[in-house]
Amino acid sequence: MVLAGDVAGLVIRPALEGIGVFGESDTEVTVCVAAGENWHAFVERSLRQGHYGLENLALIPGTVGAAPIQNIGAYGVELESFVYRVHAIDIASGEDLTLGAQDCAFGYRDSVFKHALRDRLVITAIDLKLPLQPHVNADYPSLAACLAEQGVASPTPADVFAAVVAIRSARLPNPADMPNAGSFFKNPMVDDGFASKLKADNPDMPVFAAGDGASKLSAAWLIEQCGWKGRVRGGVGVHDRHSLVLVNRGGGRGSELLALAADIRQSVADAFGVELEIEPRIYGTQA
Ligand SMILES: Cc1cc2nc3c(=O)[nH]c(=O)nc-3n(C[C@H](O)[C@H](O)[C@H](O)COP(=O)(O)OP(=O)(O)OC[C@H]3O[C@@H](n4cnc5c(N)ncnc54)[C@H](O)[C@@H]3O)c2cc1C
Structure with a gap:
C-alpha cells in the first residue's frame, strides 16, 4: 500500500x-x-x-x-x-x-x-x-538464466528458492532501507493484435502470451524506454536498477509520488498507446 x-x-x-x-x-x-x-x-x-x-x-x-x-x-x-x-x-x-x-x-x-x-x-x-x-x-526467463549461470541443470525446489532470493536481493530495494511498494504498475494486458503491432514497431519489446487472445507487456520495459529509469524528482524517484519500482528517497510526500506516477503513465500512453494501472492500494487521498 x-x-x-x-x-x-x-x-x-x-x-x-x-x-x-x-x-x-x-x-x-x-x-x-x-x-x-x-x-x-x-x-x-x-x-x-x-x-x-x-x-x-x-x-x-x-x-x-x-x-x-x-x-x-x-x-x-x-x-x-x-x-x-x-x-x-x-x-x-x-x-x-x-x-x-x-x-x-x-x-x-x-x-x-x-x-x-x-x-x-x-x-x-x-x-x-x-x-x-x-x-x-523454473521456466521464467530471469529464473532460468540465474539457474543456468549457477550450472544447475535439474533444479530442486531448494535451488529455485535460493535463486529467487538471490535475484530479488540483487534487483529490488529493501523497503526497510529505501521505502517502496515493489512494482508500482501492473504489467499491461492488451489484445494479441495490438501486441503484434507494437512488436512490429519495437522488435526488442518483450511480449508474453497470456491466453484467450491476450498478451502481457512488460511495464518495466515501457517505462525504461520513456527514459524514467533512475530519474530523481524531489524526495521520490524511479529506482536505478528496476524501473517499475518507485522509491521514497527520504522525506518524499505522497503527492510527489502520485504526481511522478501520473507523469510516467502519461508518457507511456503517449509513446505506446498503453494505459498503465497502479498496482498498490493508495490510502489517504480524496482521489
Ligand atoms: C520490494 C517489494 C517487492 C514486492 N514484490 C512483489 C511480488 O513479487 N509480487 C507481488 O504480488 N507483490 C509484491 N510486492 C507487494 C507486496 O509485497 C504484497 O502486496 C504483499 O501482499 C503486501 O503485504 P502487506 O502485509 O505489507 O500488506 P499491506 O501493504 O499492509 O496491505 C495491502 C492491502 O491488503 C489489505 N490487507 C492486508 N492484510 C489484510 C487482512 N488480513 N485482511 C484484509 N485486508 C488486508 C490492506 O488493507 C491493503 O489494502 C512487493 C513489495 C515490495 C515492497
Missing part, C-alpha cells in the same frame, strides 16, 4: 499467529496459516517441511493475510494455484465467513477483495493445499 496522506479512521493490523496442518493425503497437505504470519518465513518453513510449490514466491514482503488481496505472484507462479479457502470476519456484521477459492475470483494481481469485497472483510487465515512432491517451475 501507499500512504499518500493521513488516513481518517480506525486502522487494524491483524497480528494473528499460528500454522497447522489439518489434512494430508499421499500427494498433498492442507495447511491453515494465520493472517499475521510473515509470508517469507512461511515459505521457508513450508520448504523445510517438504511442502512444495511456494518457492517461486520467496521474499515477497508482507503478511499471509495480505497475500490473497492481490493474489501475490512472482517468477511464473501465483498464490491462487494453492488457495483452498480464505477465512475472514465481515466488518459490518462481525460474522465469520469462509470463502472457497472460486469465490475469491483471483486474477493477475487481482481478486474479489479489491472489488465487491473491498475493505469489507478482515482476513484472519488462509488454507492452502501444497504438493508433497516437487513440481519445479
